Amino acid sequence: MHFEEVVKQIKERRETLQVTQETLAQLSGVGLRTLKQFESGKGNPTLQTLQKIADVLGLEVSLKLKNPPVKR
């Protein structure tokens, strides 16, 4: 996932859950400004910040293999 995709997924998830940025900020403990900046594509969150946000949305950061070998 590229950066923009991460942003997009978070934003979509938040909207699916019908949570406002303000509520998400409160629930995650991340500053509202930080969240706004992140969702609007600016900023470059730290792993901890991303995890805090993801957690509240029921998501988790993970590392997956790129180009997993095709099954035969």
Next chain:
Amino acid sequence: MHFEEVVKQIKERRETLQVTQETLAQLSGVGLRTLKQFESGKGNPTLQTLQKIADVLGLEVSLKLKNPPVKR
């Protein structure tokens, strides 16, 4: 994945590929000090830094649903 798990997975992947921190630093464009700090559990990398490192190791950052519903 918790923070420590992310660190562990990166470190293990690097070792599997038999790449030194120095080489990984060069290939990823991340400073050696930054990489050392990250792998030794200190530090809190930005998403960009994590992505740079993961990329070179053939990994990618992704967001997955927690507690996916059990299949019935």
Next chain:
DNA sequence: ACTTAAAGTGCATCATAATACACTTTTATT
């Protein structure tokens, strides 16, 4: 045990993430 490469640490600097506050813009809703 010696040697050497790799990994880890202390310290200092620069860049920037995190944050708050105030304000503007956008998007719904009536």
Next chain:
DNA sequence: AATAAAAGTGTATTATGATGCACTTTAAGT
């Protein structure tokens, strides 16, 4: 179109991530 709520932006401050350099510690190999 008026209103209200949510989202986005400018500016400033504080905290800390990214980095290099020099040094120490650890691990591997002979």
